[in-house]
Amino acid sequence: MTAYATCDLRTLYHLTEDHYFSATCGLHRRYSAAINAYFVDVCSGLYDLLFIRVGSAPLGEAFAAPLGLIHGSVLAIRIVVHEEKVAELREALCAIGFQPAEQTTAMVLELSRFIPRMSEGTLQVCLTRDLNEWAGPVGSAYSMLPEVVVNYQARHQRALDAGEALYHFTLSAEGRVSCSLTLSLCEGEARLNDVGTLKGFRGRGYATCLIQAALLHASSLGAHRCFLEASTEAISLYQQLGFARLFEYQAFTRGALADRLSKSHFCLGAILKRQ
Numbered sequence: 001m002t003a004y005a006t007c008d009l010r011t012l013y014h015l016t017e018d019h020y021f022s023a024t025c026g027l028h029r030r031y032s033a034a035i036n037a038y039f040v041d042v043c044s045g046l047y048d049l050l051f052i053r054v055g056s057a058p059l060g061e062a063f064a065a066p067l068g069l070i071h072g073s074v075l076a077i078r079i080v081v082h083e084e085k086v087a088e089l090r091e092a093l094c095a096i097g098f099q100p101a102e103q104t105t106a107m108v109l110e111l112s113r114f115i116p117r118m119s120e121g122t123l124q125v126c127l128t129r130d131l132n133e134w135a136g137p138v139g140s141a142y143s144m145l146p147e148v149v150v151n152y153q154a155r156h157q158r159a160l161d162a163g164e165a166l167y168h169f170t171l172s173a174e175g176r177v178s179c180s181l182t183l184s185l186c187e188g189e190a191r192l193n194d195v196g197t198l199k200g201f202r203g204r205g206y207a208t209c210l211i212q213a214a215l216l217h218a219s220s221l222g223a224h225r226c227f228l229e230a231s232t233e234a235i236s237l238y239q240q241l242g243f244a245r246l247f248e249y250q251a252f253t254r255g256a257l258a259d260r261l262s263k264s265h266f267c268l269g270a271i272l273k274r275q
Contacts, residue, residue, distance in 0.1 A: 012189050013106050013227045013246055014055045019186035020193055021051070023164040024155045032062035034085075037069060040155075052079045056247065059085065070096065074257040080104070083248040093252045101251040105230045107243040111190070111219045114242055116212045123206070124172040125213040131157055134168045137180040141196025156182070167217065171210040179206040183214045190218035190226040195234070211241060 018036055022028045025038035034057035040049040050073050052066055070077060079098065081089055090100070128134060131153045139149035159166050165186065171179040178201040182194040192214060197207050218226055229249065230238050 009108055009225075009246055010056050010106075012225065013108065016184065016186050016189050016191035016227045017053065017229075020166075020182075020184045020191055021053070023159040023162075023166060023184065025051070026155070031065050032060070033057035034059055034082075035062050035066055037066055050075050050077045052077070054079065054081045054085050054089065056082045056084055059088065063089070067092075070254075076256040077254045079252045080249045081252065083250065086250045090250075090252075096254075098252040098254045101253045103232065104249045104251070105232075105235055106246040106249060107228050107230050107235075107238050108246055109215070109226045109238075109241065109243045111215060111223055111226055114215055114219065116216060117208075122173070123209055125210060126170050126172070127217065128168055128170055129160060131160075131168060133170050133177045134180045134182075136177060137170075137198050138194045138196040140198045167214070169210055169214050169217075171206050171213075173201060173204070173206060176201075179210050181207075181210055181214055183218055185218065185221060185223060188222060188224050190215075190221075190223035192226060192228040195228075208237060208241065215241075 018028075018030070021036070021038045025040050027039040029037045031037065034055045036053050036055075038051040038053075040051060050069070052070075054063075077098075078101075079093065094100075126133075134156075135149050135153040138144070138152070139146070144152065156166065156168070160168075165184060167183040167185075169181050169183065170177045173179075176198075179197040180194065181192060181196070184191045184193065192211065195207055195211065215226055226243075227246075228238065228243065230243075235245075
């Protein structure tokens, strides 16, 4: 694929991953080269989430600290585990109340080899800082409740206000913003997130058109590669654009312990700051 070895591409993938989630989450903690924890927000009540990602680097004893965090948290928790670590962690996670969820695929595209296809002239693509327009398709695509959309938009706005290298794109069709995504840049590498299309506008190639525009923008800013995490349903779309598989992720989830949530709302933030 490139002069980079697969292990180096994985390292670069995790670099862009950590940059994006650190920029858009209220608090974050790096436990090791393999383990990062993100606290989605510190003031959104029942929609708070502890998000842990386990990468491909050796775990050693590093997982003991986030396990302590998990045991001390009453929030909903989502742990995403690299395919090479699933066998090692599955039994321990299930024993403390986690359930296996969906699988996703980490992918990469060498931007020097990207050849955009022609799109319909009636489509309007915009790089915008108006997150009111951007948030609608994202919320629709991921079936977010209205209050969750508001919170998610606020997190992205804070990242923009802090000067993070996030770029928000929208595509308008039939007089309406129907598709949106987020492009982030970190040390010469790009990442796509939040690719979403409104219900009723799907299957028309709008996401493909918008992704191509974002990739061209990334290239214009000097990015070498673009990374993303694809759902099973979206893999074929990204493959058609030239993205190649790096590895699989397995998600594990545990719901909030609602009976204790109101009493312990700020505990996790304090723990993350202390560690």
